Amino acid sequence: MLAGFRIYALRSESGGCLKICVLAQRVPYPPNKGEKLRSYHQIRRLVELGHQVEVYSLTESAQDQEDARALAQQLNVRVVTERLSARWKRYLWALLHNQPLSVGAFYTSAMQKHVARLLADSSVDVMLLTASSLGFYVFNATPNPNCAKVLLDFMDVDSDKWRQYAERANWPLTWVYQRESSGIRWLEQRANQSFAATFLIAQDEVSLFHSKVSHAKPVQVLGNGMAFDDFYPPEKAPDHTRPHFLFTGVMDYKPNVDAVVWFVQACWPSVKAALPGAVFTIAGMNPGNEVKALAQDPSIQVTGFVDDILPYFHNATVFVAPFRIARGVQNKVLQAAACGVPIVTTSMGAEGIGFAHSDCMTIVDDADGFAEACIKSCENRTQSLEMAQCALQQLTETYSWEQQLRPLEEALAEL
Incomplete structure (x- = not known):
């Protein structure tokens, strides 16, 4: 096991239709805000359908580790976590590697090794990414990643969100937000071209994506529900x-x-x-x-x-x-x-x-x-x-x- 990782609650190997690895920026538990709520219910539905699900997530605190344990126990899934370094180190890494800050915010070399292994592992059928910035892990994997088994849930058109920020900001934040919008747009374009399927939360987002970002492949609507x-x-x-x-x-x-x-x-x-x-x-x-x-x-x-x-x-x-x-x-x-x-x-x-x-x-x-x-x-x-x-x-x-x-x-x- 790689240093810094924690693994919780192994799910039984039997009975799953597909082996699915879900890569999340944050532990999707408790389901008390947007991205956590959405990813939690996606994972729960996959488990209900009989798939064997593993969750790979980044953490910043001891509470995140507790949340990972709770997720593993509640949904009977395997949860693997990697502790992030100090935020300033991650942002510096992004600047030095000419990557969006959103990529650096959730990047570790240990998680990169996991993603590369999972993409090369023939026993893994599908990888589901839960944010556009996580696409970098796939594109940065060596040898050449098998994008045909990758799904990406954009949720929102993040590049446009950063564009809106730039319109309301003053220098130097204008430059920061414009840089972020451009970098994320590149990731969105490449993901749309490369991955098996991509999703957005609403038809309005799909229309915006196809008009402003990419129309290489159709993006599907994957909405939010309610309990x-x-x-x-x-x-x-x-x-x-x-x-x-x-x-x-x-x-x-x-x-x-x-x-x-x-x-x-x-x-x-x-x-x-x-x-x-x-x-x-x-x-x-x-x-x-x-x-x-x-x-x-x-x-x-x-x-x-x-x-x-x-x-x-x-x-x-x-x-x-x-x-x-x-x-x-x-x-x-x-x-x-x-x-x-x-x-x-x-x-x-x-x-x-x-x-x-x-x-x-x-x-x-x-x-x-x-x-x-x-x-x-x-x-x-x-x-x-x-x-x-x-x-x-x-x-x-x-x-x-x-x-x-x-x-x-x-x-x-x-x-």
């Missing part, structure tokens, strides 16, 4: 004695930070004036100083990490998704719909969601209109709850994980 029974109905009646507005997410992630800061600065004063006693809760781990400073307003609560996000959804009068920078489908919007909470969102927050129309949620992009929509959602509860029920109904009809992951099953069947 509906976990979200609705709530265990107890919510407290709506005063309006509760909610935003959830990892709060050191730039699009989330931009969203809540814009909402508080551009929309919240009007909402407070019209709805005395209104509260805005920002629930999610790792809030930085810019987000924490918003709580200087007594009507705003910044929670930091919470053990269970569901009570916050269930107590919300309105869920807001005021995104100005975004790529892909916002899981938080799906979660709000699954909880039966009225949604006010920008068009970017609604992107890629099949029921994102006026019957199910309010979509507004300007500050005055967004604030007015928040106010109306509270003042006309009958209408807003009818819209929430519309969203919930359409979600349950089309967003089960089994339905959403069918393209992955079909791609495996074609190999």
Whole structure:
């Protein structure tokens, strides 16, 4: 075993249809945020279908190791982890090797050896990569890698996300983000040309990819699903004695930070004036100083990490998704719909969601209109709850994980 690796819970060798290795940037457990949630349910579905699954993942902390053990035990899969070096060392490596920082952030030579071995191993049928930056491991493998057994879940068009960052940044970050966008676009193009199949989270992302990145091969839609029974109905009646507005997410992630800061600065004063006693809760781990400073307003609560996000959804009068920078489908919007909470969102927050129309949620992009929509959602509860029920109904009809992951099953069947 290579130094730095840990291996947890060996799965039985018998009974699997295919031997599948899943390479993940982070341990996909607990399934409490976007990429972890998506990868966790993909792995779980593969196991349910009878495949023999091994997960290879990078770690940064002792907690990550505990999460790897929990994943192995819960899904009965083999999990192999490699500890990353200090972040500055990884970024320096990327600069010295003329690679995107996203590649350096999740690169180790030990994992590279594992990937090369797995690609050369005839007993491994499929390798599933869960991020575009992980494609570097395949392209850097020697001897020439067998790309015919590699699948890549882009999830989002990451190169466009970095382009959006560059548009809103100042020097020198403009240069950093433009460099990242260019480097990731090259990886996306090569992956689309080389791998057996590639996936994106929504048709809007596929259209963007084919128009801006590559149309060498068709990219398939591989959507996100929901475990509906976990979200609705709530265990107890919510407290709506005063309006509760909610935003959830990892709060050191730039699009989330931009969203809540814009909402508080551009929309919240009007909402407070019209709805005395209104509260805005920002629930999610790792809030930085810019987000924490918003709580200087007594009507705003910044929670930091919470053990269970569901009570916050269930107590919300309105869920807001005021995104100005975004790529892909916002899981938080799906979660709000699954909880039966009225949604006010920008068009970017609604992107890629099949029921994102006026019957199910309010979509507004300007500050005055967004604030007015928040106010109306509270003042006309009958209408807003009818819209929430519309969203919930359409979600349950089309967003089960089994339905959403069918393209992955079909791609495996074609190999």
